[in-house]
Amino acid sequence: MNKAEFLNELSFYLQNMNDSEKNKFIIYYDEMISDYVENGMSEEGAVNKIGSPKKIAEELLDDYGSVKLNFPSTGSRWLNIILTVIGFPLWGSVLLAFLLMVLSVYLIIWCVPFATGAGCVGFFTTSIIGIVGSPFVMIKNVPIGIMQLGTGIASIGISLLLGFATIDLSKKIIIITKNLNIKLVGLFKKKVVIR
Amino acid sequence: MDIQLKKGLLEFCVLAVLNKSDSYGYQIIKDISTCVEISESTLYPILKRLEAGSYLDTYSVEYNGRLRKYYKITNKGKDYMKEFLDEWQQVMEIYYFIKGERNYE
Numbered sequence: 001m002n003k004a005e006f007l008n009e010l011s012f013y014l015q016n017m018n019d020s021e022k023n024k025f026i027i028y029y030d031e032m033i034s035d036y037v038e039n040g041m042s043e044e045g046a047v048n049k050i051g052s053p054k055k056i057a058e059e060l061l062d063d064y065g066s067v068k069l070n071f072p073s074t075g076s077r078w079l080n081i082i083l084t085v086i087g088f089p090l091w092g093s094v095l096l097a098f099l100l101m102v103l104s105v106y107l108i109i110w111c112v113p114f115a116t117g118a119g120c121v122g123f124f125t126t127s128i129i130g131i132v133g134s135p136f137v138m139i140k141n142v143p144i145g146i147m148q149l150g151t152g153i154a155s156i157g158i159s160l161l162l163g164f165a166t167i168d169l170s171k172k173i174i175i176i177t178k179n180l181n182i183k184l185v186g187l188f189k190k191k192v193v194i195r
Numbered sequence: 196m197d198i199q200l201k202k203g204l205l206e207f208c209v210l211a212v213l214n215k216s217d218s219y220g221y222q223i224i225k226d227i228s229t230c231v232e233i234s235e236s237t238l239y240p241i242l243k244r245l246e247a248g249s250y251l252d253t254y255s256v257e258y259n260g261r262l263r264k265y266y267k268i269t270n271k272g273k274d275y276m277k278e279f280l281d282e283w284q285q286v287m288e289i290y291y292f293i294k295g296e297r298n299y300e
Contacts, residue, residue, distance in 0.1 A: 027262075038259065
């Protein structure tokens with residue numbers, strides 16, 4: 001590897017560092033290699049002695065402790081704030097659309113257990129009314145009263161089944177929701193990839 | 196040697212080199228290497244830290260058609276080094292204590 005290749009590669013691995021820091025670093029190695037060459041080493045030899053660009057970049061980024069994010073900036077804090085405010089109709093509407101989309105996805109997912117839950121409550125009410133009411137019907141008409149009782153008991157069964165389904169589905173969907181949340185938060189938390 | 200300790204000591208090695216005369220990256224490494232091993236990638240963060248603490252200043256000199264960055268010790272850097280040397284007596288006390296050659300009863 002010659003000097004130009006070495007510096008190019010180094011610059012590539014440091015692409016997420018802010019430009020002025022990166023340039024200082026590149027200039028440092030540029031000078032160092034030139035000095036080695038002037039003191040009788042070959043360019044390849046000097047590059048070999050210094051080590052792999054990847055390792056050097058990693059060491060440097062480690063030394064930084066935390067990664068500095070390279071936000072687009074105008075250089076002036078107030079100008080940044082003003083531009084952010086002026087740009088609100090643009091990024092605000094995109095953000096709103098995104099949030100509403102996320103909300104609708106959650107609503108659609110939760111519709112399923114909501115439907116089974118509503119069914120559970122409905123059938124349970126039916127069964128209570130059916131069973132409690134059946135003796136009164138039997139007084140007037142025995143066969144219809146018995147049918148009423150049977151429907152009531154069947155409703156209890158359906159209500160129980162729907163109840164279990166609701167609990168099961170909710171558990172699963174809570175897990176899905178959690179995973180989705182983590183992914184969504186991850187979208188914004190994504191930091192600079194070093195390696 | 197413990198990496199943190201070495202890093203700390205190397206800071207003073209750099210200041211000691213600059214205390215003799217202004218110098219540049221390659222020469223600093225060469226000078227320090229006569230005493231302790233130091234690599235290019237070790238020196239850089241040290242120089243950066245010393246500069247950030249204004250223990251040293253930098254200036255560029257044209258040499259062979261390119262710029263060479265020179266480092267110069269500041270008064271603050273000199274004081275810092277003196278402080279370190281003055282503290283050395285205490286470090287030696289600790290050394291003997293750890294070694295078990297110091298009586299403390």
